[in-house]
Amino acid sequence: MSNWFGRQRALMDFAVSSLARRKGKTLGLLAVYTVVVFVLASAMLFSHALRREAALVLAGTPEVLVQRLVAGRHDLIPASHLQAIRAIRGVKSAEGRLWGYLFDPAAAANYTLMVPADDAPAPGQAVIGSGVAQVREAAIGDIMSFRAHDGQLVSFTIAGIVDPQSALVAADLFLVSETDYRRLFGIAADRFTDIVVTVRNPREVRTVAEKIDAALPDTRIILRDEIKRTYESVFDWREGMVLLLLAGAVLAFFIFAWEKASGLSAEEKREIGILKAVGWETGDVIALKSLEGVLVSLTAFLLGYLAAWLHVFQWGAPLFEPVLKGWSVLYPDFRLAPHVDELQVATLFFFTVFPYTLANVVPIWRAATIDPDQVMR
Amino acid sequence: MIGLSQVKKAYNQGRANEFWALRGVDLHLERGRVTVFRGPSGSGKTTLLTMVGCLARPSSGRVSLEGRDISALPERFLTEIRRSTFGFVFQSFNLLKGITALENVMVPAYPLGGDHGALKRRALELLDRLHMADKAHSNAEWLSGGEAQRVAIARALVNDPRIVIADEPTANLDSERSAQFLDIVAQLKAEGRTVLMTSHDPLVAEAPVVDRVVSLRDGLIAGGG
Numbered sequence: 303m304s305n306w307f308g309r310q311r312a313l314m315d316f317a318v319s320s321l322a323r324r325k326g327k328t329l330g331l332l333a334v335y336t337v338v339v340f341v342l343a344s345a346m347l348f349s350h351a352l353r354r355e356a357a358l359v360l361a362g363t364p365e366v367l368v369q370r371l372v373a374g375r376h377d378l379i380p381a382s383h384l385q386a387i388r389a390i391r392g393v394k395s396a397e398g399r400l401w402g403y404l405f406d407p408a409a410a411a412n413y414t415l416m417v418p419a420d421d422a423p424a425p426g427q428a429v430i431g432s433g434v435a436q437v438r439e440a441a442i443g444d445i446m447s448f449r450a451h452d453g454q455l456v457s458f459t460i461a462g463i464v465d466p467q468s469a470l471v472a473a474d475l476f477l478v479s480e481t482d483y484r485r486l487f488g489i490a491a492d493r494f495t496d497i498v499v500t501v502r503n504p505r506e507v508r509t510v511a512e513k514i515d516a517a518l519p520d521t522r523i524i525l526r527d528e529i530k531r532t533y534e535s536v537f538d539w540r541e542g543m544v545l546l547l548l549a550g551a552v553l554a555f556f557i558f559a560w561e562k563a564s565g566l567s568a569e570e571k572r573e574i575g576i577l578k579a580v581g582w583e584t585g586d587v588i589a590l591k592s593l594e595g596v597l598v599s600l601t602a603f604l605l606g607y608l609a610a611w612l613h614v615f616q617w618g619a620p621l622f623e624p625v626l627k628g629w630s631v632l633y634p635d636f637r638l639a640p641h642v643d644e645l646q647v648a649t650l651f652f653f654t655v656f657p658y659t660l661a662n663v664v665p666i667w668r669a670a671t672i673d674p675d676q677v678m679r
Numbered sequence: 680m681i682g683l684s685q686v687k688k689a690y691n692q693g694r695a696n697e698f699w700a701l702r703g704v705d706l707h708l709e710r711g712r713v714t715v716f717r718g719p720s721g722s723g724k725t726t727l728l729t730m731v732g733c734l735a736r737p738s739s740g741r742v743s744l745e746g747r748d749i750s751a752l753p754e755r756f757l758t759e760i761r762r763s764t765f766g767f768v769f770q771s772f773n774l775l776k777g778i779t780a781l782e783n784v785m786v787p788a789y790p791l792g793g794d795h796g797a798l799k800r801r802a803l804e805l806l807d808r809l810h811m812a813d814k815a816h817s818n819a820e821w822l823s824g825g826e827a828q829r830v831a832i833a834r835a836l837v838n839d840p841r842i843v844i845a846d847e848p849t850a851n852l853d854s855e856r857s858a859q860f861l862d863i864v865a866q867l868k869a870e871g872r873t874v875l876m877t878s879h880d881p882l883v884a885e886a887p888v889v890d891r892v893v894s895l896r897d898g899l900i901a902g903g904g
Contacts (some may be wrong), residue, residue, distance in 0.1 A: 579734060580834065586838060
């Protein structure tokens with residue numbers, strides 16, 4: 303066994319020294335390879351993280367959402383609708399929600415203003431998201447003021463900062479009391495932004511939705527599953543677009559790598575002949591060249607993946623942001639929560655490391671099976 | 680020790696450019712002796728050494744080593760015999776460029792997987808014996824012809840072979856270096872190793888260390904067999 307390790311160590315040392323001998327070729331290949339892994343991994347990590355964020359958001363959303371429509375546009379919903387919905391068989395609960403957007407001229411940013419269902423802040427106090435705290439450099443105890451609908455100032459003392467599991471959910475949150483919310487926007491006490499409904503039997507969601515629709519014709523019903531499907535298709539479409547754009551580059555790389563790896567130079571053929579003549583078996587030569595291929599591809603994979611991880615989770619994926627992240631679907635400012643999917647890593651690993659190693663070994667196998675006496679001739 | 684019986688070797692057999700390098704060689708080579716194969720270009724000297732050294736198989740006939748027929752062994756076994764029994768010094772030395780003299784000497788032992796430190800010490804000892812210790816860390820391409828040959832000899836000896844095969848060892852050396860090479864051959868002989876060489880060089884064939892000169896012509900033994 304120690305002989306086996308000794309052999310692997312010796313071959314590994316020699317593989318590193320062989321790669322170092324062809325510095326230009328090795329570094330050039332490593333650089334291109336790393337870039338390809340980086341781009342592919344960035345696209346995969348980014349879209350996967352977006353999906354996960356969306357799933358986190360949706361996990362907290364109600365099964366059924368009821369909004370009032372006036373002339374095809376979303377309008378405030380009267381509290382009387384609550385009673386009508388609660389009376390429908392199968393409905394477990396129906397609660398009015400208060401939320402909206404508030405533009406803060408001081409930070410030139412939009413906040414999502416909400417009255418939380420549980421533990422709402424006391425009047426005059428607010429709990430803010432990490433993004434809000436960051437742009438306003440606000441800390442607990444600070445005071446933030448906004449101009450209300452009637453032009454008067456409404457002030458809030460920061461009572462807490464949300465520590466989010468997902469920045470997407472909470473970065474721009476501004477949680478206030480119901481009194482302050484209504485005061486700020488001038489919304490009457492019998493009006494809500496929308497109504498969230500929970501259903502006793504999850505399999506009856508669609509039936510309950512139909513009943514609500516029939517009972518309240520001025521409303522539209524939004525189901526969680528529908529939102530989920532919309533997200534999925536949007537992400538699939540966008541990831542597909544990016545991958546399609548990348549396909550050309552990836553193909554070019556594989557042609558380049560195949561060319562580099564499979565085209566044995568006269569010098570390399572001579573070396574293989576010498577190694578065989580001094581007592582190396584065909585298997586030893588193939589093991590050496592495989593190690594060279596694995597060293598290059600594994601290094602490129604690790605560097606590329608690490609760079610992609612930093613690109614996506616540290617720097618917010620500036621290269622893909624315009625394509626994969628858009629106003630229409632998600633809030634523009636958030637940092638993705640780092641997450642790595644093992645299957646995704648394995649897939650990328652297989653499709654980048656394996657073909658190159660194979661491309662490296664096939665021509666060597668052909669060269670290594672030649673009789674070693676050629677070095678004598 | 681080494682026996683050849685009706686050994687024939689053809690290149691490009693069955694094609695228009697078929698060439699018979701050996702046409703039926705019978706020969707017996709003794710242990711611990713220095714034998715030189717002499718003959719004009721194309722006479723089959725080098726091909727004969729490749730058959731003896733397990734670098735290639737004969738097209739027909741038998742090659743035996745210490746009584747064992749090795750002419751039909753699979754490549755794996757031939758490699759094992761080549762690695763453990765023979766050391767090669769090639770005409771153009773065939774050192775690997777871009778790595779040091781020391782690494783070149785160590786290369787044949789890598790697949791054996793022994794202790795790396797011990798291998799390095801053995802390689803350094805060999806270079807020291809051949810007065811090349813100070814060039815151990817020089818890259819192969821920076822060495823002169825004589826130096827490269829001594830590194831090639833050290834490489835041939837690193838697996839402690841019983842038989843050393845040298846193909847035209849003095850072809851790229853001046854007279855002084857050739858004499859130094861023959862001194863090394865004398866040392867190898869004194870250690871009990873068998874040395875087989877091909878050479879055009881009269882300096883080699885007439886050297887006192889040489890026990891036997893075998894002449895070849897047109898793929899056949901022409902004298903000394």
